[in-house]
Amino acid sequence: MKSPSPSRSRHGVRCSDCEAVCCRLTVVLMPEDRVPAWLIQHDDHGPDTLAKGADGWCAAVDPNTFRCTIYDQRPAICRKYAMGSPGCRDERKKWFGAHPVPTPVVMRNP
16 A cells, blocks of 8 residues: 655755755665565675666666656555655765855856
């Protein structure tokens, strides 16, 4: 059963501009998680985790939309990670910096 997801958290994070920074965290899979086999990273010395791409992002994230391609089958820990929660805000702060500086745009005449 799919959990309802608000379009905006009470802390200003919206689905439309989430950037999925939590999808760079390591996701330890629990026995009850049922994700596609190709997304499981096996480790002989530790628990199975959700696979990551070479870029460090979860392999289940669509790189064009930052949306989960296995949303209905996502691991329990992903279901529990609430948009706008303290953990979410902390990861966003780490990713964007406490006070992000906009990238300057330099316009040149041809």
